[in-house]
Amino acid sequence: MSLSEKIQEIKSTFDSDYKSVKNNQLDNQLVYNKYLGRKGLMNTLYPLLAKVEVNKKSEFGKKINDLKNHIASKLDDKQSTTKSSKNKLKVDLSLPESYNSFGSIHPITLIIDEIKSIFNRIGFSSVYGPEIDTDYYNFEALNIPKHHPARDMQDTFYINDQVLLRTHTSGSQVHFMKNNEPPVRILSPGRVYRNEDISVRSYCLFHQIEGLYVDKNVTFSELKGTLEYFAKEFFGSNVKTRFRPSYFPFTEPSAEMDVYWGLNSESDYRITKGTGWLEILGCGMVDPEVFKSVEYDSDKYSGFAFGLGIERIAMLKYGIDDIRLLYEGDFKFLEQFKK
Amino acid sequence: MKISRNWLNSYIESDRTNSELVDCFTQLGLECNYHLINSLDSNIVVGKVVECVKHPDADRLKVCQVDISSESNLTIICGAPNVKENILVPIAKIGSHISDFEIKKTKIRGIYSYGMICSEKELGLGENHDGIMILDNNLEVGQKLASELEIKEDSIFDFDITPNRGDCFSHLGIARELSIIENLKIKKEKFDFKKNELDILDYVDVTIDDYDLCPRYACRLIKNVEVKESPLWLKKSLAAIGQKSVNNIVDLANYIMFDLGQPLHTFDYDKLNGNKIEVRRAYENEKIICLNNDENKLTSDDIVIADNSGPVAIAGVIGGLESQVTSKTTNILLESAVFNEINIRKTSKKYDYAKEASKRFERGIDYENVIYVMDKFTYLLLSDCKKAEISSNYIDKCKNKSNKLIEFDVSKCNSFLGTSLGSNEIKSIFNSLDIKFSDKKNHFKCSIPSYRNDLEREVDLFEEVARVFGYDSIESNMNFKFSINSLIRDENLIEDKLRTILSNNGFNEHYSNSLYNKKETTLSNENAIRLMNPLSRDMEYLRNSLSPGILKALSFNEKRESEFLKYYEIGSINVYDKKKYNLSNERRILSLGYLGDKIKSWSGTKPFNLFNIKGDISMIFHNLGFNKISYKVDTIDNNCNFKISIILNGQNIGEIKEINDTVKNYYDISSSVIVCNIDLDEVNVFYDKLKISYNKTISYPSINRDIAILVPHSITHDDIINVIRKSSTKILRDVKLFDIYDDKNFDKNTKSMGYSLKFQSPERTLKSSEVDKEIKLVLDNLLTKLNAKQR
Structure with a gap:
């Protein structure tokens, strides 16, 4: 052709x-x-x-x-x-998507991630400790000897006389310091257990994040600064915080940090016991007895530690009024949480 | 612990409002809140019953005429058994309020009653509700009862005392803290009283076995007491802080404990056997019947107070039934002592008597206060029992103890706290704490008051300085500095990545209760760890698999009409391992769970099967950066219909299981369920070593050829791929399955498989003839190796 x-x-x-x-x-x-x-x-x-x-x-x-x-x-x-022409695409776009679920991230993860990222920015690295631990790591090394009244503060599940389910993430401090020399600047999130009846407000397990900083010349003033920075990042730059003395055997001085929550509703009165202040975390300067357990020289080093409960923060942040919802796995609950 | 503000006023007065005080105490580390107690309604007055006759229409009621010093007497109907003429009683007039209800004029069996005669309990002055309260004859009729009885309104502070502050478990202790707030000294009275010519040594001799168990033991003999109802002031004081009244002796001992922090014990002297008292360890299996009628078998950890016949009290924890003070008691032996904290704690834990007394002994007692406490008790008792005789001396067995000395360095304190306090500021802080000191160039030697058992080291004084100076007054240092040496790699980074991948692909993250019952642990054949003291049988084991937690969640949602769900959880499992220091091998696991085998939507129902799951798993690993993941059919266990191993780099790293009906019945699930568990510790090993390698992309054109072959059913896709790949290695770029076809016309055992082969050279454009050769080679090999014929 x-x-x-x-x-x-x-x-x-x-x-x-x-x-x-x-x-x-x-x-x-x-x-x-x-x-x-x-x-x-x-x-x-x-x-x-x-x-x-x-x-x-x-x-x-x-x-x-x-x-x-x-x-x-x-x-x-x-x-x-x-x-x-008006009908360029003859499709009814209002029909539902063919997705069955968009997927979701659990509120506990969301809170842990947010806290981790806030502290990561100022040099805290994440480490992890075991859920099953010994009396030594969970209590003794943290200056809570047997028959110390502070043991009443934490009801413990035991595997045998010496082995138990950790009651706090503070034991991670001991594990880490035993294996590493200062400077130490770590966060340790994880699951902890308390032998407490399950109710709207308490569960037999929950999650904590522990923080620890040890170096030469670490001061109480720096502890305050670090946690105020955290509060501002987490709750917003207008947040009002206060520190008040408390007691933990593994820190001296010990403190609790409160944020001002306000008294705008009946539930504010309930959760702040009418004071407007809400306890957010426990903290303090590492007790010399703890340094002794991990063979750090407390004349040379000082440090601070803090710990906070994730569920409590999640419940406050999202307005969840029953802790059990977090472990039930209800799709209608879970699908609301996304990054 | 409850503290009455009126009571506190006897030590120190403060102008601050209650809520200001709450703030001040909280800033000092004493968390508290408060509530108010009202005084009595002013419409409650003193009345005199001038006439009391039986109600004509009721056997148990009486019609009383009561004089309240107004124009006419009130007619009041009363049912109390102890109402009679010529007694003074509290009258609640019409319009007055008793707790929440208002007194009104009421008709009782035809007669109007114009008020109410009240019991102690109704007035909140005590627990007695057996009859009406009979008032002292010297009160003035018609006057307000509140002013006649000096009943004032009060504020009750409820303190949450931390375990280190045993010294704060009393009004005196709280007053000391208030003195820091107000910068005032507290008033501490001295108590003098008449003594009789009684030598206690004629009555009792005390021996202490071991001063470590009992550093101090004092006692005094008080003869001729009258055990009776407590005076009103005492009842009122105890009622204000929520304590019940028993009798004047028990109440007074209690009062002193809440007042001064020292628990006291009173023995009925005449019930003691012999005149020797011994403080010693209990003998193994020695028995005592306690105040609460429990018979306890003791061990050598327990400290007892014993007479000739055996223990008469478990020291610091609970008294014996035999020697307790009763209404018949006339002579008492008053004990004021300090016992070893740890022994008391062990004992009170063991017998579960976490009572007010043992709580104080456990947290440490003011060693110096023992005698003062006994004196105050005696003084107050004498004001109630005027005939009581007091021994001229008392027994006081103690180990010599001097106040603790702690060295304190101002500059060390400042560099620890990040403050710049001068030594004068430190001095005034120590003064407010009653810490005596000598100083030499900013270096202090501090003598610690005997009640501060918690202060032992220099750092404890740093804490006191910070506390009194005010945590909020310490400036916050926001100039963060940290060493690069403290940075470490996050070992669980893979978990963050997995969460993102999964949640972005329609999976919902779940956190489950990691405590299981026995049945739930059988989903895995690994040994679960059992708790010694579980909350219940349902939570007796620590999880050895995440699947049961996911199954429970799926079941929960199926009941709420979910049809298709994809769930995941990332968490630890623990498997018993006796070689480990904590008896456990803890592993991080990713668990997936699928509910349902079809996805319904308006556009039609799509099946959801094993290959969708395979797709998910490949997607997960692909996103983590792994190229090749393979699967192997595994032998089933009694939980599943099928089980498939997931293999990464030759290593078995997980499993896919379809849960069988028996297990589904247990979890009450009816749809099909597939679970998948991946061991993240294993994956992490490979993840750490992952490197991305880049192959240059090829710009020469490719040639595609499709082949269709008939192969026996037993031949797998992998077999075919392997043969194809081995047949042509140089220019074969890619092989894709595009069709599987099973036709009745075929031989029973054969299936048709269609593959698309892509050829490409990195160096040149391929010729069609080259590719033809390759295809021939491939087909020949398929025939010889797999008996696969071309269709």
Whole structure:
């Protein structure tokens, strides 16, 4: 088939195809591809053009261009009528997505991640301790000898006389310091257990994050600064905090940090016991007895530690009023939490 | 612990409001809140019963005429057994309020009653409700009862005392803290009283076996006491802090304990056998019947007070029944002592008597206060029992003890706290704490008051300085500095990444209770760890698999009409391992759970099967950066319909299981359930070593060829792929399965598999003939190795 015949043939097939093109973009695109696409019919003409005698090249070149313009302008017309018509895509977009679930991240994870990222920014690295531990790591090494009244503060699950489910993440401090020399700047999140009846407010397990910083010349003033920074990042820069003396056997001085929650509703009165202040975390300067347990020289080093309960923070932040919801796995509950 | 503000006023007065005090105490580390106790309604007055006759229509009621010093007497109907003529009684007039109800004019069996005669309990002055309260004859009729009895309104502070502050378990202790707040000294009276010519040594001799068990033991003999109802002031004081009244002796001992923090014990002297008292360890299996009628078998950890016949009290914990003070008692032996904290704690724990007394002994007693306490008791007793005779001397056995000395360095304190306190500020803080000191160039030698058992080291004084100076007054240092040497890699980074991958792909994260019952531990065949003291049988074991937790959640949701769910949990499992220091091999696990085998939507129902799950797992590993993950059918256990191992780099790292009906019945699930467990510790080993390697992309065109082959059913896709790959290694870029076809026309044991092969060279454009050769080679090999024929 000669080139001119070929050109003629393409023109006639196009004209017939064109008539059947409906007013929608899809068809238009198909026709466009058939003729003007990279593998379209028009492109099959160029190799033929190469074989044409030199003096006729411009004549055929023009014919090919004319045809190309003809096809393009016709399709353009069609395109514009399609665009102007209202039903460009005949789909009811209000139909639901075909997803079954978008997925969710548990509120406990969300809180842990947020706290981790706040402290990561100021150089705290994450480490992890075991859930099952010994009396030594959980109590003795933290200056809570047997028969110390402070043991009443934490009801413990035992595996045997010496082995127990950790009651706090503070034992991670001991594990870490035993295996590492200062400087230490760590966070340790994890699951802890208390032998307490399950109720709206308490569960037999919960999660904590422990923080520890040990170096030369660490001061109480730095402890305050660090935790105020955390409160500002977590609760917003307008947050009001206060520190008040407390007691933990493994820190001296010990403190608790409260944030001002306000007294705007009945539930504010309930959760703040009418004071407007809400206890957020416990902290203090590492007690020299703890340093003795891990063979750090307390004349040379000082440090601070803090610990906070994740569930409590999650419940405050999201307004969850029953701790059991966190462990039930109700899809209607979970699907609301996303990063 | 409850503290009455009126009571506190006897030591130190403060102008601050209650809520200011709450703030001040909280800032000192004594958390508390308060509530108010109202005085009596002013419409409650003193009345005199001038006439008392039987109610004509009721056997038990009496009609009384009561004089309240107004124009006419009131007619009041009263049912109390002790109402009679010529007694003074409290009258609640019409319109007055008793707790929450209002007294109104009421008709009782045809006669109007114009008020009520009240019992002690109704007035909140005590526990007695057996009859009406009979008042002292010297009160003035018609006057307000509140002013006649000096009943004032009061504020009760409820303190949450931390275990280190044993010294704060009394009004005196709280007053000392208030003196820091107010910068005032507290008033501490001296108590003098008449003594009789009684030498206690004629009556009793005390021996202490071991001064470590009992550092100090004092006692005094008081003869001729009258055991009776407590005087009103005493009842009122105890009622204000929530304590019941028993009798004047018991109440007074209690009062002194709440007042001064020293528990006292009183013995009926005449019930003691012989005149020797011994403070010693109990003998093994020695018995005592206690005040609460329990018979206890003692051990050598217990400290007892014993007479000739055996123990008469468990020291510091509970008294013996035999020697207790009763209404018949006339001579008492008053004990004021200090016992070893740890022994008391062990004993009170063991017998579960965490009573007010043992709580104080456990936290440490003021050694110096023992005699003062006994004196105050005696003095107050004498004001109630005027005929009582007091021994001229007392027994006081003690080990010599001097106040603790602690060295304190001002600059060390400042560098520890980050403060810049001058030595004068430190001095005034020590003064307010009653810490005596001598100083030499900012270096102090401090003598600690005997009641502060918690202060032992220099750092404890730093804490006191910070506390009194005020935590909030210490400036916060926000210039963070840290050494790069403290930075370490997060070992659980993979978990964060997995959560993102899974939650972005429609999985919901779950946290489950990790305490299981025995049945739930059988989903894994690894040895679960059992708790010695579980909350209940349902939570007796620590989880050895995450699947039961997920199954419970799926069951919960299926009951709430969920049809298809994808759940996951990342957490620890613990498996018994006696070689480990904590008896446990703890592993981090990712567990997936799928509920349902189809996804329904308006656009139709799509099946959800094993290959979707395979897709999820490959997706997870692909996103972690692993290219190749393989699967192997495993032998089933009695929990599942099928079980598949997941293999990464030749290592078995997890399993996929379809839960069978028996297990589903247990969890009450009816839809199909597939679970998948992946050992993250194993994956982490490979994850750590992962490196991304880059292959140059090829710009030469590729050639695709499709082949269709008939192969026996026993031949797997992997077998075919292996043969194809081995047949053509150089230019074969990719092989994709595009079709599996099973036709009745085929031989029974054969299936048709269609593959698309992509050929490409990194160096040049391939010729069709080259590819033809490769395809022939592939087909030949498939035929010889797998008996696969081309269709």
